[in-house]
Amino acid sequence: MSSTPTVLRNILERKKEEIAERSRTASIQHLLNEIKVQTPVRGFVASIERKLAQQQAAVIAEVKKASPSKGVIREHFDPTEIAKSYEKGGAACLSVLTDADFFQGSETYLKQARTASTLPVIRKDFIIDDYQLVEARAIGADCILLIVAALDKQQLVSLNNIALELGMDVLVEVHDRAELDLALDLPNKLIGINNRNLHTFETSLDTTFTLLPHIDSERIVVSESGIHSIDDVKIMRGHNVNTFLVGEAFMRDEEPGRRLMEMFN
Numbered sequence: 001m002s003s004t005p006t007v008l009r010n011i012l013e014r015k016k017e018e019i020a021e022r023s024r025t026a027s028i029q030h031l032l033n034e035i036k037v038q039t040p041v042r043g044f045v046a047s048i049e050r051k052l053a054q055q056q057a058a059v060i061a062e063v064k065k066a067s068p069s070k071g072v073i074r075e076h077f078d079p080t081e082i083a084k085s086y087e088k089g090g091a092a093c094l095s096v097l098t099d100a101d102f103f104q105g106s107e108t109y110l111k112q113a114r115t116a117s118t119l120p121v122i123r124k125d126f127i128i129d130d131y132q133l134v135e136a137r138a139i140g141a142d143c144i145l146l147i148v149a150a151l152d153k154q155q156l157v158s159l160n161n162i163a164l165e166l167g168m169d170v171l172v173e174v175h176d177r178a179e180l181d182l183a184l185d186l187p188n189k190l191i192g193i194n195n196r197n198l199h200t201f202e203t204s205l206d207t208t209f210t211l212l213p214h215i216d217s218e219r220i221v222v223s224e225s226g227i228h229s230i231d232d233v234k235i236m237r238g239h240n241v242n243t244f245l246v247g248e249a250f251m252r253d254e255e256p257g258r259r260l261m262e263m264f265n
């Protein structure tokens with residue numbers, strides 16, 4: 001991999017500093033003690049499977065205030081209100097961005113969204129260290145994201161095993177064929193295809209269509225990013241892609257759950 005700075009590399013550099021700072025404030029042992037008093041996880045994969053079994057689209061609805069590519073997306077940002085709206089709109093699961101520096105996210109938003117709904121929640125962050133997995137479980141995450149582009153093979157396998165041992169589901173995210181081959185070596189059910197290139201921000205739904213034929217039918221493919229319209233959803237469903245992760249299109253609507261219903265029903 002070249003070492004030219006890109007947004008993803010900048011995020012990962014900052015993440016290392018952040019983890020060092022956080023682990024000085026709360027030790028991993030402290031977080032493990034918090035897990036003991038946590039409520040049980042909600043099945044993230046199970047919730048998606050329930051929707052698919054009913055021939056419905058399974059939507060992972062994202063709670064996203066801002067992004068490096070778009071700046072602030074939603075000025076009036078209330079995770080409690082948003083989570084309730086998404087549940088009413090028929091979401092299968094919630095995704096909450098917890099990265100503060102690049103997405104204006106927060107762990108508090110995840111806790112608020114999870115408390116406000118009965119839906120399982122994925123911690124959407126850039127996970128590169130065991131510490132973040134324990135932290136994710138301690139704040140109530142039911143699932144975590146592993147971005148293959150951010151990890152080497154050994155890290156990917158190890159973080160995946162630890163997340164599963166902690167009882168969380170894992171969404172493994174890929175953007176190209178080489179990343180997909182690494183992801184397919186894992187036994188995981190959920191494979192996310194990110195239509196956005198995290199180095200350049202370029203977004204194309206063709207990414208999903210290109211990688212799809214290489215994925216076995218036992219997996220659930222989640223098409224992520226750049227899904228904005230009813231037509232986008234129709235094209236995807238025409239290719240038998242029925243699980244989606246959507247942020248911006250919902251966040252720009254006053255009532256995010258209503259937009260979800262319009263796009264997916």
Ligand SMILES: O=C(O)c1ccccc1NCC(=O)[C@H](O)[C@H](O)COP(=O)(O)O
Pocket residue numbers: 007008062064067068069070194196198201224225226227245246247248249
């Ligand atoms: O959203 C970005 O600009 C971004 C930039 C760099 C790394 C990750 C980024 N987004 C994270 C995501 O995966 C999206 O928030 C998610 O897939 C939803 O995408 P969208 O529906 O396009 O908001």
